[in-house]
Amino acid sequence: MTHNSYLEKTIRGLSAALSESLFTEHMAQKAGLLQSLDPRVRLAGSLFLVVATVACRKLAIVAGLFVVATLIALLSHVSLGVLIKRVWLAILLFTGIIAVPALFITPGRALLAGPSHFTISATGVRAAAMLIFRVETAATLTATLIFCTPWTQILKALRFLRMPTEVITILMMTHRYIFLLLETAQHMFESRQSRTVGVMPESERRKVVSRTAGVLMSKSIELSHEVYLAMLSRGFRGEVRLLTDFRLVARDYAALGLFFVMGFAALWIGR
Amino acid sequence: MHIPDGYLSPSTCTVLYAFTATAWYAALRRLKRVFAMRTIPTVSVFAAFSFIVMMFNVPLPGGTTGHPIGVTVAAIVLGPPGAILAVSIALAIQALLFGDGGITTLGANCFNMAIVGSLVAYGVYELIATGADISSRRRVIAAAIAGYVSINVCALFAAIEFGIQPALFHDAAGAPLYAPYPLRVAIPAMMIGHLTFAGLAEAAVSAGMVSYLQHADIGLLRGVGSRPVTELPVLESPRLSARLWWVVGLLMLCTPLGILATGTAWGEWSTKDLSARMQAAPAGLERLSSIWTAPFPGYAPSFIRSPLVGYFLSAMFAVGVFVLASLIAVSLGRRRVKTDKVLS
Numbered sequence: 001m002t003h004n005s006y007l008e009k010t011i012r013g014l015s016a017a018l019s020e021s022l023f024t025e026h027m028a029q030k031a032g033l034l035q036s037l038d039p040r041v042r043l044a045g046s047l048f049l050v051v052a053t054v055a056c057r058k059l060a061i062v063a064g065l066f067v068v069a070t071l072i073a074l075l076s077h078v079s080l081g082v083l084i085k086r087v088w089l090a091i092l093l094f095t096g097i098i099a100v101p102a103l104f105i106t107p108g109r110a111l112l113a114g115p116s117h118f119t120i121s122a123t124g125v126r127a128a129a130m131l132i133f134r135v136e137t138a139a140t141l142t143a144t145l146i147f148c149t150p151w152t153q154i155l156k157a158l159r160f161l162r163m164p165t166e167v168i169t170i171l172m173m174t175h176r177y178i179f180l181l182l183e184t185a186q187h188m189f190e191s192r193q194s195r196t197v198g199v200m201p202e203s204e205r206r207k208v209v210s211r212t213a214g215v216l217m218s219k220s221i222e223l224s225h226e227v228y229l230a231m232l233s234r235g236f237r238g239e240v241r242l243l244t245d246f247r248l249v250a251r252d253y254a255a256l257g258l259f260f261v262m263g264f265a266a267l268w269i270g271r
Numbered sequence: 272m273h274i275p276d277g278y279l280s281p282s283t284c285t286v287l288y289a290f291t292a293t294a295w296y297a298a299l300r301r302l303k304r305v306f307a308m309r310t311i312p313t314v315s316v317f318a319a320f321s322f323i324v325m326m327f328n329v330p331l332p333g334g335t336t337g338h339p340i341g342v343t344v345a346a347i348v349l350g351p352p353g354a355i356l357a358v359s360i361a362l363a364i365q366a367l368l369f370g371d372g373g374i375t376t377l378g379a380n381c382f383n384m385a386i387v388g389s390l391v392a393y394g395v396y397e398l399i400a401t402g403a404d405i406s407s408r409r410r411v412i413a414a415a416i417a418g419y420v421s422i423n424v425c426a427l428f429a430a431i432e433f434g435i436q437p438a439l440f441h442d443a444a445g446a447p448l449y450a451p452y453p454l455r456v457a458i459p460a461m462m463i464g465h466l467t468f469a470g471l472a473e474a475a476v477s478a479g480m481v482s483y484l485q486h487a488d489i490g491l492l493r494g495v496g497s498r499p500v501t502e503l504p505v506l507e508s509p510r511l512s513a514r515l516w517w518v519v520g521l522l523m524l525c526t527p528l529g530i531l532a533t534g535t536a537w538g539e540w541s542t543k544d545l546s547a548r549m550q551a552a553p554a555g556l557e558r559l560s561s562i563w564t565a566p567f568p569g570y571a572p573s574f575i576r577s578p579l580v581g582y583f584l585s586a587m588f589a590v591g592v593f594v595l596a597s598l599i600a601v602s603l604g605r606r607r608v609k610t611d612k613v614l615s
Contacts, residue, residue, distance in 0.1 A: 006336050010326065013326045013328070014326060020369060047374065050276060050375060051375060053276070053277070054276055054281055055281045057448055094275075095277075102451035105452075106446065106451060108445060126442070127437075130447075130448060131277065131447075134276075134277035135276065135277035137277075138277050138373060138375070139370065142370055146369075146370055151368055166299070167295075167299075170311055170315045170356075174314075174361070174364060178319040178322050178364065180319075181320060185326075202332065206330055206479060209327055209475075210329075210475065210480050210482075211480075212327070213327060213339075213344075213479070214488070215483075217320055217344065217348070217480065217488075218484075218491065220319065220320040221491060225312075227312040227316060228308070228312040228313070231311075237308075
């Protein structure tokens with residue numbers, strides 16, 4: 001590890017967030033199944049399937065929902081490669097590691113006998129499989145929704161779910177300023193890196209990060225005052241109105257019905 | 272600490288969503304009173320800042336790096352209500368836009384990191400820094416300790432949420448349906464990483480930022496509300512509080528519904544109920560049960576014969592106590608706001 005790796009890691013993380021967002025914008029332009037549906041249907045349908053996945057108590061049904069989630073992703077032009085690379089492997093690495101000890105420590109009938117503490121129990125296998133399938137399925141559904149829906153449409157659809165207008169406005173503005181501050185932070189770290197020669201003591205490196213965060217905070221507060229004054233100058237009086245120009249067509253009603261039938265079926269059979 | 276979907280049962284998620292939604296509502300109301308029309312831009316930009324700080328890599332002993340949550344500094348600068356909303360919005364965007372943390376578990380994540388985190392951080396910071404000069408070194412140490420303690424308390428709450436899953440939610444054969452480890456495994460597994468690394472990252476960033484602000488932007492440590500900004504008067508509508516009183520009244524009218532239920536709620540047995548079920552109540556329980564005698568046992572004061580009237584009286588008494596406690600809390604809060612304004 002080089003002495004500047006913390007700067008590089010941060011810069012890489014900030015760039016990755018920017019490129020992730022661009023990737024979503026690119027995916028949302030494709031003509032797939034989810035993209036062709038009304039955003040409210042996409043959001044309500046996907047969220048209901050996520051809830052059904054979490055509430056279902058039978059492994060076979062959760063596995064079935066995993067297949068459904070994968071089919072929805074593929075029909076929405078989210079390729080298998082993208083799913084494997086961006087969703088499944090990341091989840092498998094994290095949840096898989098967490099689930100492995102459950103194979104050995106969950107009490108139950110021995111399935112594979114090993115030396116003393118390394119006996120795999122049938123209950124442990126079921127518990128680990130349930131956790132991994134459940135997390136993978138929910139993540140596939142969420143990732144597909146995120147990949148196929150621009151942020152502005154997710155927010156407008158949230159309004160349909162009766163989320164207060166003020167909260168939606170805050171989410172909308174936060175999203176906008178995240179990119180401005182991301183770029184500012186990236187520039188600050190890049191300029192710091194270009195000015196750093198030699199090895200800095202660890203405590204100094206920590207100071208660099210916290211001072212950068214401090215400068216960013218001061219800038220953010222100044223920015224919030226400027227934004228407020230800009231809002232005032234445009235006639236803001238404390239009330240927020242959002243334009244909602246969505247219209248449901250027959251295809252949307254059919255898709256919504258299908259989502260709910262699948263979700264309720266999973267909940268009923270997997271109860 | 273971002274819990275993904277599938278680790279917590281729907282009922283755990285619902286309970287935590289309910290807690291979190293109540294805190295969001297209270298925080299938004301409080302912020303509107305302090306910041307008025309500035310609430311939206313202040314929370315939005317600070318949430319964006321919180322989101323980005325969570326991506327910073329802090330160098331830690333041993334050559335590793337860790338991510339702070341930034342909840343401590345948010346609580347110090349914005350106060351707990353602002354921190355609760357800003358960190359929650361950052362977590363919501365992480366879940367909805369970047370898939371980091373689940374959607375069903377968003378309530379739990381906000382509860383652990385935004386609510387518990389900011390309240391603990393603020394409490395510890397105030398406890399240590401009260402009376403210290405704004406530029407004193409004690410404030411830097413207070414921020415470090417507040418950061419370390421708050422992250423570890425957040426982790427402990429997450430561990431408890433994980434740890435109760437296998438006992439409460441398992442299939443007929445005993446296989447856990449959600450997070451598979453009991454408390455005795457979940458707590459040490461979560462705490463080791465946070466006591467050693469994650470807590471240090473938050474402590475280092477909190478202390479470093481407070482130290483930086485003491486030198487470069489000391490006004491922020493007195494609270495964001497201290498900055499002068501053109502403000503237009505906003506009239507608050509009284510309709511909502513009137514509506515709330517109607518709801519409270521309606522709920523009070525519904526209280527006799529409890530009479531319809533037969534038997535005793537599971538786990539709420541008295542020593543008599545337990546004796547009937549187990550032949551004899553445990554001796555320790557019998558001893559402890561006599562320590563406190565409720566003023567209205569069984570929701571009926573001893574001087575009232577009718578259970579219906581007893582239920583109404585109990586409900587009115589309880590609502591009265593809560594309203595009194597709320598009024599005291601509000602008056603204390605108002606005094607605090609006035610002090611902040613004088614300081615500015």
